[in-house]
Amino acid sequence: MTERQMIQEILNTVDVMYDFENTDDDKKEYDISIHRQTGDKRPLEQINSEIKKYFQESDFSYDETLNPSDDIDIAINVKR
Numbered sequence: 190m191t192e193r194q195m196i197q198e199i200l201n202t203v204d205v206m207y208d209f210e211n212t213d214d215d216k217k218e219y220d221i222s223i224h225r226q227t228g229d230k231r232p233l234e235q236i237n238s239e240i241k242k243y244f245q246e247s248d249f250s251y252d253e254t255l256n257p258s259d260d261i262d263i264a265i266n267v268k269r
Contacts, residue, residue, distance in 0.1 A: 192217050192269055199243040204229075205236060205262075216268070223263035237263055 190198075193212070196219060200207045204226060211220040225236065233255055240263070244251040249267045257264040 193219070195247060196221070196249075196267060199240065199247065202243065203236065203239045205240070210264075218266065218268040221265050221267065222261045223265060224260075225262050233262055240265070 191214075193209075193214070200221075200223070206224040206226060208222045208224075209219060210222055213219070223236075223240070225231070225233070229236075237253055237255060241251050241253065244267055249269050252266045254264045256262065
């Protein structure tokens with residue numbers, strides 16, 4: 190499984206929408222915008238905590254920014 194596939198698996202498990210903004214497959218570094226699904230009532234901190242746990246268990250570094258803009262709930266940078 191590639192890093193990108195693993196990232197997609199993690200984000201699908203947490204049930205969020207996402208967009209890859211910048212990717213560097215050679216460096217295995219990815220910038221991703223996370224969006225809550227319509228009707229998702231979970232607090233943003235809970236969603237972030239779930240995502241972070243899965244990435245750390247998969248040996249990715251994880252840096253996040255909550256609410257970086259009106260249309261992005263969480264901006265993350267992950268690197269392996």
